[in-house]
Amino acid sequence: MKPSDLVRTEAAALEALATRLDGAMAQAFGRAVELVLRCGAANGRAVVTGMGKSGIIAQKIAATLSSTGSPALFLHPAEAVHGDLGVLMPGDVVIALSASGETEEILRLLATLKRKGDALISFCCNLGSTLAQASDVALDCSVEREACGMNLAPTASTTAMLALGDALAIAVSLRKGFKAEDFADLHPGGKLGKKLAKVRELMHTGDAVPVVAPTTPMTDVIFEMSSKKLGITTVQEDGRLRGVISDGDLRRLLQREGGASLSRAAGEAMNARPATIGADELAARALALLEERKITSLIVVDDAGRVEGVVHLHDLWGVELI
Numbered sequence: 001m002k003p004s005d006l007v008r009t010e011a012a013a014l015e016a017l018a019t020r021l022d023g024a025m026a027q028a029f030g031r032a033v034e035l036v037l038r039c040g041a042a043n044g045r046a047v048v049t050g051m052g053k054s055g056i057i058a059q060k061i062a063a064t065l066s067s068t069g070s071p072a073l074f075l076h077p078a079e080a081v082h083g084d085l086g087v088l089m090p091g092d093v094v095i096a097l098s099a100s101g102e103t104e105e106i107l108r109l110l111a112t113l114k115r116k117g118d119a120l121i122s123f124c125c126n127l128g129s130t131l132a133q134a135s136d137v138a139l140d141c142s143v144e145r146e147a148c149g150m151n152l153a154p155t156a157s158t159t160a161m162l163a164l165g166d167a168l169a170i171a172v173s174l175r176k177g178f179k180a181e182d183f184a185d186l187h188p189g190g191k192l193g194k195k196l197a198k199v200r201e202l203m204h205t206g207d208a209v210p211v212v213a214p215t216t217p218m219t220d221v222i223f224e225m226s227s228k229k230l231g232i233t234t235v236q237e238d239g240r241l242r243g244v245i246s247d248g249d250l251r252r253l254l255q256r257e258g259g260a261s262l263s264r265a266a267g268e269a270m271n272a273r274p275a276t277i278g279a280d281e282l283a284a285r286a287l288a289l290l291e292e293r294k295i296t297s298l299i300v301v302d303d304a305g306r307v308e309g310v311v312h313l314h315d316l317w318g319v320e321l322i
Helices: 003-022 026-041 053-067 110-116 130-134 156-175 180-186 190-195 218-228 247-263 283-293
Strands: 046-050 072-075 093-097 119-124 137-140 232-237 240-246 297-301 307-312
Touching: 003 026, 003 156, 026 093, 026 119, 026 137, 026 156, 046 053, 053 072, 053 093, 053 156, 093 156, 110 130, 119 130, 119 156, 130 137, 218 232, 218 247, 232 307, 240 247, 240 297, 283 297
Parallel strands: 046 072, 046 093, 093 119, 119 137
Antiparallel strands: 232 240, 297 307
């Protein structure tokens, strides 16, 4: 079997899963979403469990649920019967993954789960199995065959489980109204964190913001721009933005008027309609505005037009457009 055939086998398993989600499994999937939502409303968590390869998929599903606003954790079924069942709290929902539905380590948990009253969702390839029959909701992960040439190693079935877990996590997050801002709060580190950071986390504030008044002489304007090293200065009056002077504005003024330009005041040379942004906008939005306007800095203002900071293109290195 060619590598491409293996991938097509898994793709076929996903296509079959999608068809079931649109049809025969739609109602059961909807009930699973409701159970996870009810769990979250009661301050419970999704406790995801599985053995072997299914356990690895379970860990990823728990991570996806957590990162999309549904608190979740992974529970190793073998460790669970040796004391780790103590992590289960009232209101939790258990999501158990087992292709056969007869995994011994998971079946040994059923009596305790029923006694504690926790809701049970299962991902199984056999809806007639012990686990599926004991579940409040059983979701069908069956595949025509595994991608393994011997039809033995969990491949297509674990791919289906992974996709089903992603579908469940995202469906729940959409129902909860989970937004990009919420996602950013849960992902503060690395490249993703910077992409989703808010402007207020990256902007220059306080004394780092270049400020002149409309009456400031041009020589003092140049000194302020040079000392703050942002390539611009804000022109403010009573804390409110009146305009901006950039390096480019200065060059164009000198080209037009030569040395006479130095006799002008800031209010005569400023751009009275500068590009601005709110402090709570995403950094990716700031980058998009800079690229659209072909400029290097944005002035951060509040609803009353008061200057809160300046965000420069260099502050956004590593940010990607959403």
